[in-house]
Amino acid sequence: MQRRILPFRRAQAWRAFRKFTWGGDWALSLSTQIKYNLYWFFFDGLFASASDNIIVTYLTLYILALGATRAQVGLMSSFSSLSAALLLLPGAILVERYGHRKELILSLGGGIARLTILILALLPLFLGGLSIVWVAISLSVLRDAFGNLAFPAWMSVTADIVPMEGRGRYFGSRNFVMGIAGILAILFVGELITNSSQPLGYQIALGLAFTLGMLSTFSFGQIRDPKGQSPIKAGSSLSFKAVLQDMKLHPVFIALSLVMALWNFSLNIAGPFFNVYMVQNLKFSASMVGITSIVTTVASLFIQRRVGRISDRLGPRKVQIICMFLIPILPFVWMFITKPWHVIILNSFSGVLWGAFNLVSFNFLLSLTPDAQRARYSAFFQILVMLALAGGAAVGAWVVTKWGYQAIFLSSAIGRLITGILFLRFVRAEGGDSEFNNPQYPDDGS
Numbered sequence: 001m002q003r004r005i006l007p008f009r010r011a012q013a014w015r016a017f018r019k020f021t022w023g024g025d026w027a028l029s030l031s032t033q034i035k036y037n038l039y040w041f042f043f044d045g046l047f048a049s050a051s052d053n054i055i056v057t058y059l060t061l062y063i064l065a066l067g068a069t070r071a072q073v074g075l076m077s078s079f080s081s082l083s084a085a086l087l088l089l090p091g092a093i094l095v096e097r098y099g100h101r102k103e104l105i106l107s108l109g110g111g112i113a114r115l116t117i118l119i120l121a122l123l124p125l126f127l128g129g130l131s132i133v134w135v136a137i138s139l140s141v142l143r144d145a146f147g148n149l150a151f152p153a154w155m156s157v158t159a160d161i162v163p164m165e166g167r168g169r170y171f172g173s174r175n176f177v178m179g180i181a182g183i184l185a186i187l188f189v190g191e192l193i194t195n196s197s198q199p200l201g202y203q204i205a206l207g208l209a210f211t212l213g214m215l216s217t218f219s220f221g222q223i224r225d226p227k228g229q230s231p232i233k234a235g236s237s238l239s240f241k242a243v244l245q246d247m248k249l250h251p252v253f254i255a256l257s258l259v260m261a262l263w264n265f266s267l268n269i270a271g272p273f274f275n276v277y278m279v280q281n282l283k284f285s286a287s288m289v290g291i292t293s294i295v296t297t298v299a300s301l302f303i304q305r306r307v308g309r310i311s312d313r314l315g316p317r318k319v320q321i322i323c324m325f326l327i328p329i330l331p332f333v334w335m336f337i338t339k340p341w342h343v344i345i346l347n348s349f350s351g352v353l354w355g356a357f358n359l360v361s362f363n364f365l366l367s368l369t370p371d372a373q374r375a376r377y378s379a380f381f382q383i384l385v386m387l388a389l390a391g392g393a394a395v396g397a398w399v400v401t402k403w404g405y406q407a408i409f410l411s412s413a414i415g416r417l418i419t420g421i422l423f424l425r426f427v428r429a430e431g432g433d434s435e436f437n438n439p440q441y442p443d444d445g446s
Contacts, residue, residue, distance in 0.1 A: 089380075193287065316364040
């Protein structure tokens with residue numbers, strides 16, 4: 001009897017896990033093809049999160065260990081955003097004229113962009129002195145550039161493989177597991193770096209990030225593109241002028257793009273410098289920086305699935321408004337941070353707010369982009385965002401050099417608050433009932 005029960009329980013556990021990878025009960029009625037794609041997209045996110053969390057948390061510290069200055073860190077962020085802005089529209093052109101969305105993602109974002117991480121890890125074996133800093137910065141910029149060249153294709157595929165009626169719940173489940181993967185990666189790598197010599201610990205960390213990134217590339221490679229290799233017909237020529245003329249018909253999307261550009265400008269005044277501040281002024285070790293990042297991720301895990309269900313019922317805009325009026329408090333509080341436990345408490349609140357914001361803002365953007373033109377719309381949106389990030393990082397580098405960290409924290413807080421007010425005033429379309437007639441989310445009690 002016991003022998004019969006154990007296989008049954010294993011089968012039950014496997015079915016429950018498979019259902020979790022689909023985002024819950026809402027997906028049971030979907031076709032086998034859709035559930036297959038949701039399953040592999042789930043694992044793509046899991047491995048990508050582990051890889052990206054290592055890079056986001058420790059790449060700047062690695063470049064500092066190689067001898068970079070605060071100004072160079074700011075310029076690196078600015079150049080990355082600027083290069084990305086230049087490549088987003090070409091990325092949309094590739095999708096609309098040549099198709100092959102999946103192949104574009106795998107070769108550019110999943111291939112070349114991740115290969116730069118391996119080269120960064122090996123860099124100290126071949127270079128030294130001042131030149132290594134600029135080469136490392138160039139590779140980091142190149143990574144972001146190719147990732148963003150693939151972004152319009154990724155947005156277009158994502159919208160097609162995740163049905164509208166369950167996006168909040170699916171991304172809630174996916175983001176939850178991505179958070180767990182990120183926590184484990186950050187914790188393990190932080191200890192590894194702290195207990196290793198520099199820059200060897202960082203090199204091993206980036207080698208691990210490359211390996212995990214390639215597992216993500218493999219998982220995405222299993223997805224079957226619903227639209228195959230055909231070009232995505234958008235109905236009009238694709239040039240910056242044509243895109244602008246077309247978007248005049250959709251003022252809500254234009255308002256969202258402009259407001260979010262200002263939001264990201266404000267964010268990046270301080271964004272590139274939080275980890276630098278912890279290392280240089282608060283004297284944190286790499287593992288301590290990792291722990292503060294983990295606190296943020298853990299806090300976000302507690303609200304991801306709940307926010308997903310709320311977003312599916314009420315629409316993402318209402319949740320986003322709340323977040324945009326609370327997030328400005330975070331950089332303001334940084335002005336008074338002096339001890340590690342201060343950062344841990346603050347990052348607990350930060351994780352809750354950013355976990356909710358990232359989920360609903362992505363879903364809100366999807367709800368405002370028409371299916372046939374999603375690549376060009378997402379490219380236009382990201383171009384504005386990346387230009388804003390570049391400007392914010394450049395301004396932040398100048399301000400921090402001239403007036404110090406307190407000035408960038410205060411400037412970022414004020415900019416975020418102003419943007420929240422503008423979002424409330426000018427971005428009025430409700431998520432889930434957009435101008436493109438997306439269906440209402442069902443209230444199924446899940």
